[in-house]
Amino acid sequence: MGSDVVLKAENLHKSYGKVKVLKGVSLEIRRGETKVIMGPSGAGKSTLLKCLNLLTKPDKGKVWLENIELTNPKVNINKLRARIGFVFQEFNLFHHLTALENVMIGLTKVKKLPKNEALRKAKEALLTVHITEDLWNKYPAQLSGGQKQRVAIARALAMDPVVMLYDEPTSALDPQLVGEVLQVIMELARKGVTGLIVTHEVDFALEVADEIMFMYDGKIVERGPPEKIVFNPSREVTRRFFEKIGRTRGVGEYGVLGRISPSII
């Protein structure tokens, strides 16, 4: 495994009962890279992501984080999960904790940092995702969807993860809130935060990705530079998919840049 490959999956298989969701998926991500997974619903994208930090246990295949094999039953998977940031479609912020406490709890309870250092790191992470001080003591239910998702990103980011996994981070958001979340993810990618993103936002994928992997029926059927995959794919299924969801450049009213909230810029 090359020294700068930080996450690697080899031949992952996963079935739920008789339904084969993953049929042999392999991928690797190098430090600083951003890769995007696209594909129709039911292709196995979310399952793949959850298999990468073993929130779901793959039936077959191996996963490495840096040089440690996560699928080895002897490793302490809890400890290693702390080094993989995971952002959920449904945010999953802890309801009983404020925005600040949501970010801090992993630092104090998992990383066992002293309270003042955890506080400093949490504030830094919140500011990175543009959650300003007036929101720090709000509970999740008092935040908008976009704010919730940015706090969730901060919660993952504060742990200093080796890689960030985003599972359709904007699918549960109202359209006008999508931009502020995509903007944050884009900024992180440009700062060199390694990321693997499942998304349906074509414009965003074109902007952010070093490579797009196209998944269909439990396999990655095609991968390559974003422009090639979106505009000139080799496979028929890929072409049909992008025809269906539409290809626009990220400038118009419906493009990602048009949706970024003014308060962020």
Add this chain to the structure above:
Amino acid sequence: MSTVVQYLPYILEGIYWTFALVFGGLALGFIIGLPVAIGQVYGDKFVKTLLNVYVWFFRGVPLIVLLFLFFWGVFPAMGMKLSALTTSIIVLGLRSGAYQSQIFRGAIESVEEGQVVAAKSIGMSDFQTITHIVLPQALRIAIPGWTNEYAILLKDSAICFTLGVMEVLTRTRYVAVSTGVYFLPYVFAGILYIILTYAGTKVFNIVYEKYRIPGLIGGE
């Protein structure tokens, strides 16, 4: 009539014993009920079956039967000589534990799966997930059900008169029998129970409001 009135403070003093029964029972029931609930949700098949038997037994047998069974049967057979008060508290606690476990179990199960998955995603162990994420939410959700348990236990405590615990009802009966006046003492006792139920419920509601979190049940 005037003799009865002068006995009312004597009945009132029974509140100490009634409270000992209620809060002793609630506390013991909590100590038993919470772990039972955790076991019923997260335990393996063997643990679950064992706990189900406990819950099934204490929910299925009338309180008065449990009191007699433990006071005259179980404890003497174990060579333990316990007072009527201690026996009553233990029995109320064991019984309340069975009911409380169901309150807590429901509350734990109502915490969304996403909360648990998120806790794991930041590296928490199963134990940390339960103590830092699931229980703080579940206990808040459980407070209204738990308030109800107070009201039930308060009234159940009256049944402990059968073992002669000097609680409100025992004293009321004593006054009624010795003065030959029945109506006033029982009205007095009834009003006392209503006031205690109301006051206790109010206190628990204040606690609930204090710990209420926006976004959790009852929050806004």
